[in-house]
Amino acid sequence: MLLMSNISKVYPGGSVALEDVNVHIEPGEFVFVVGPSGAGKSTFFKMLFREIKPTTGSIVVNGVDILELTDKEIPYYRRQLGIIFQDYRLLPDRTVYENVAFAMQVIETPHRKIKRRVMNVLDLVGLRKRADAYPNELSGGEQQRIAIARAIVNEPQLVIADEPTGNLDPDTSWEIMNIFKEINESGTTIVMATHAKDIVDAMGKRVIAIEKGHIVRDEMNGGYGYEF
Amino acid sequence: MSFSTKEYFIKETYKSIRRNGFMSFASISTVAVSLLVLGMFLLIFLNTNHLAQQLESQVQISVYMQDNATTQDNMTVEKAIKNMPGVQKVTFVPKDAALKKFKERLGDQQQLLDSLGKDNPFPNSFDVKVDSPEKIKKVSADIGKLPKVETAKFGQEVVEQLFQLTKILRFGGIILVIFLAMATLFIISNTIRLTVFARRKEVIIMRYVGATDWFIRWPFMLEGMTLGFFGAIVASIIINLTYGALLSRIHATLAFLPMLSATPLLYYVTAFMLVAGTGIGALGSFISLRKFLKV
Numbered sequence: 001m002l003l004m005s006n007i008s009k010v011y012p013g014g015s016v017a018l019e020d021v022n023v024h025i026e027p028g029e030f031v032f033v034v035g036p037s038g039a040g041k042s043t044f045f046k047m048l049f050r051e052i053k054p055t056t057g058s059i060v061v062n063g064v065d066i067l068e069l070t071d072k073e074i075p076y077y078r079r080q081l082g083i084i085f086q087d088y089r090l091l092p093d094r095t096v097y098e099n100v101a102f103a104m105q106v107i108e109t110p111h112r113k114i115k116r117r118v119m120n121v122l123d124l125v126g127l128r129k130r131a132d133a134y135p136n137e138l139s140g141g142e143q144q145r146i147a148i149a150r151a152i153v154n155e156p157q158l159v160i161a162d163e164p165t166g167n168l169d170p171d172t173s174w175e176i177m178n179i180f181k182e183i184n185e186s187g188t189t190i191v192m193a194t195h196a197k198d199i200v201d202a203m204g205k206r207v208i209a210i211e212k213g214h215i216v217r218d219e220m221n222g223g224y225g226y227e228f
Numbered sequence: 229m230s231f232s233t234k235e236y237f238i239k240e241t242y243k244s245i246r247r248n249g250f251m252s253f254a255s256i257s258t259v260a261v262s263l264l265v266l267g268m269f270l271l272i273f274l275n276t277n278h279l280a281q282q283l284e285s286q287v288q289i290s291v292y293m294q295d296n297a298t299t300q301d302n303m304t305v306e307k308a309i310k311n312m313p314g315v316q317k318v319t320f321v322p323k324d325a326a327l328k329k330f331k332e333r334l335g336d337q338q339q340l341l342d343s344l345g346k347d348n349p350f351p352n353s354f355d356v357k358v359d360s361p362e363k364i365k366k367v368s369a370d371i372g373k374l375p376k377v378e379t380a381k382f383g384q385e386v387v388e389q390l391f392q393l394t395k396i397l398r399f400g401g402i403i404l405v406i407f408l409a410m411a412t413l414f415i416i417s418n419t420i421r422l423t424v425f426a427r428r429k430e431v432i433i434m435r436y437v438g439a440t441d442w443f444i445r446w447p448f449m450l451e452g453m454t455l456g457f458f459g460a461i462v463a464s465i466i467i468n469l470t471y472g473a474l475l476s477r478i479h480a481t482l483a484f485l486p487m488l489s490a491t492p493l494l495y496y497v498t499a500f501m502l503v504a505g506t507g508i509g510a511l512g513s514f515i516s517l518r519k520f521l522k523v
Contacts, residue, residue, distance in 0.1 A: 049436065071441070079438035091430055102430075106439035111232035154437065 001027040001158065001189050002048075007057035009043050009213075017043040018054070019213045025191065027157070030184045032200050033193045034224055035210040041193045044210065045162050048191070049081055050074055062157065079107055082151030082159040082188075086166040088143045090135040096122070096146050097131040103150045121149040125179055141172035148179055152188070159183060161192040165199070173199060200224040233443075240447035241454060244423050251419045252455060258415040259459025259508070260466075262408040263501045267467040269404055270497055273397045275488055280390040282486045289368045289382045291354040297376040302352060305374050309356055312370055314363035319355045326350035351378060409508060412456075416512030420452050424520050431520065441521050449513045456509025457502065464498045 002025040009017040018040045025031055033041055046052045047059060050066050059066050062080065069077055090099050097118060104114045122128040125145040135143055144164060151159060161180070165173035177199055184190050194200060200207060200223060207222030208215060217225065245252045291309070293302060302320065309318050321329075327348050334340060356371065358364050364382055371380040424431065434444050471494060478487055 075435075075438040075440045077438070078436060081438075083436045089429065089433060091433065102433070103437040105232070105236050106434045106437060106443055108233050108443065114232075150433075150437070 001025050001029070001062065002191075003058075003060040004047075005058050005060075007047065007054045007059065009040075009047070009052070010055045016213050018047075018210075021057070021210075021213075021215055023208065023215070023218075025189060027189055028184070028187055030180075030190045030203070030205045031192070032203075032205055032207045032222070032224075033191060033210060034195070034200060034207060034226065035216075036226070039210045040213045041210055042162070045160055045191075045193060048158075048160055049078060049083055075107075079154060080157050082154070082156035084144075084147050084151045084159065084161040084164050086163040088135075088140075088147040090143055090146055090150075092135050095132050095134055096127060096138070099135065099146055100149045100153050103153050107154065109154075117153060118149075121153045124152075124182070125149045139172070140168050141175055144168065144176055145179065148176070148183075152183055156188065158189045158191065161190065163193050163195060165194065165196050170198065177203070197224040197226065237446050237450055241450040244427070244447065244451050245454060247426065248419065248423055251422055255416055255419040255455040256459045256462065259412055259456050259505050260462035262412040263460050263463035263505055264466055266405060266408050266504070267463055267497055267501050269401055270500070271467070271471060271488075271493075273394075273401050274493065276390075276397055277394055278488050279486055280394050283390060287364065287382055289356040289358070289364065289371065289380050291356060291371050291380045292378045293352045293354075294376050294378045295351060297352065301376040305377060306354065308374055309354065309371055312367055314358050314360065314367055315356060316359045317355075317357040321353045321355060323348050323350045323352050326353060356380075409504075412508050413512050413515070416452050416455060416509050417516040419455065420448055420513040421516040423451060424448060424516060428520075444521065445514070445517055448517055449510055452509035452511075452513030453506045454509070456505035456507070456512075458505075459509075460501045460505025463505070464501050467497060467501070468494050 002023065004021055004023040007021040008019045011017060021040075021044070033044065035041055043052070047054055048061075050069065053067055061077070064077070066077055091102065094102065100118045100121060101114050104117065109117075119128060119131070122131055125148055127142060127145055127149070130138065130142065135146065138146070144167075148164070151161075159180075164180075165176050168176065173196055180190055180192070181203075204221045206220050207217065207225070209217035209225060291305070293305065297305075306318055306320060309315055327350050330350065331338065331341065356367070358367050368380045368382050371377060431444055468490075472490055475487060475490060478485055
């Protein structure tokens with residue numbers, strides 16, 4: 001699914017964000033990426049969706065070297081990904097339905113396919129009844145569920161989530177995690193950065209820890225490993 | 229491009245223009261004013277050019293023969309003129325015909341001629357037409373050197389001044405066009421920049437879910453083109469109305485001025501303004517998006 005080899009990233013000005021990072025993720029895996037703030041997690045994620053390029057090394061996703069992609073090919077590569085952020089990034093002037101449908105419209109999905117698919121994913125995240133609501137009428141957990149619906153509506157093979165429960169209380173976080181679990185069980189690969197110790201410890205999934213730009217730990221059935 | 233995509237573009241463009249009501253209005257006004265000035269200038273230029281051409285085509289060399297020239301001399305001179313490069317037409321005007329023409333021109337003031345008695349003061353002459361106005365000077369000088377030719381003259385100063393004027397207008401026009409195009413471009417790209425800024429969240433999400441650059445660009449391009457187009461419409465309406473009014477004024481008071489008639493001139497000017505307005509709108513959007521899409 002994903003193979004990163006000898007990745008280093010030095011930002012202009014000389015600060016080293018990542019150094020000699022090697023990661024191999026199989027299809028269908030659920031991987032937590034943990035580590036203190038500023039350790040290089042963001043850089044790691046930005047490379048995955050090809051927002052930035054590493055200084056050295058290679059990244060192969062689904063057999064394609066994504067560093068070789070031309071500017072024109074990048075959008076098509078991103079269609080294989082579902083990206084979720086801590087701050088949801090919903091469009092406030094569009095309804096729940098429109099927010100999710102938006103992701104299908106902008107990759108030119110035919111009209112008739114959009115409605116059924118959007119309703120299906122809203123079902124999956126349990127918000128079908130709120131389809132006509134606006135994001136500011138929803139709780140944080142509900143907003144994140146919309147963001148998840150939007151990320152998976154185009155059936156990506158790889159979901160990348162950057163601290164998706166960072167703004168949520170523990171109960172709501174668990175609701176969100178259960179949705180991710182369900183998505184993962186349907187075969188989608190998930191890579192998630194998080195600071196939620198309880199969740200990581202309880203889920204018993206693979207954990208990759210990044211510190212000061214280096215992978216310091218990569219274990220199956222791992223725990224969070226930090227006090228907070 | 230599928231139907232739903234087109235529908236999406238049109239909806240987005242409409243929403244955006246409404247949301248930026250004031251800036252949209254300002255852009256349309258700026259485009260309108262710029263194109264109005266441009267259009268007026270174009271009309272002035274085209275009319276001056278037309279006037280110059282009219283006068284140029286009327287300008288001919290008048291060749292006056294000496295009194296003692298014989299019919300044989302006249303024929304020799306006519307032949308020599310006809311053989312000169314650039315000469316289009318040579319018409320012999322016998323002295324009788326010249327007098328007759330003069331009488332016609334005097335109209336009801338025939339008594340002025342009476343003082344001349346029976347004498348005909350007009351010499352035999354030739355009217356010479358040249359195929360391009362630039363050659364007039366040389367041809368005229370050459371004719372003047374022929375034997376038995378008294379003098380060869382043409383409306384030198386008027387032609388040269390008109391030439392000078394069209395040159396200045398052409399030069400000034402190019403500068404004006406560049407200046408106005410840049411100002412319009414600046415205003416439109418600024419408006420679109422505001423639109424893009426207002427919608428940066430959408431653009432970011434579009435990029436993350438894999439919308440192509442052109443898909444992201446289209447609604448903004450359409451917005452710019454729409455603003456340019458409406459500005460051009462406003463300018464066209466004003467130009468069409470004022471030129472029509474101006475034309476009837478001139479016909480009433482300065483009838484001798486050869487003005488270009490409204491059709492087809494205004495069709496061309498209107499088409500030009502619509503194309504220019506829409507094009508500038510598209511270009512303005514494109515410029516302001518270029519930076520934004522480089523992520």
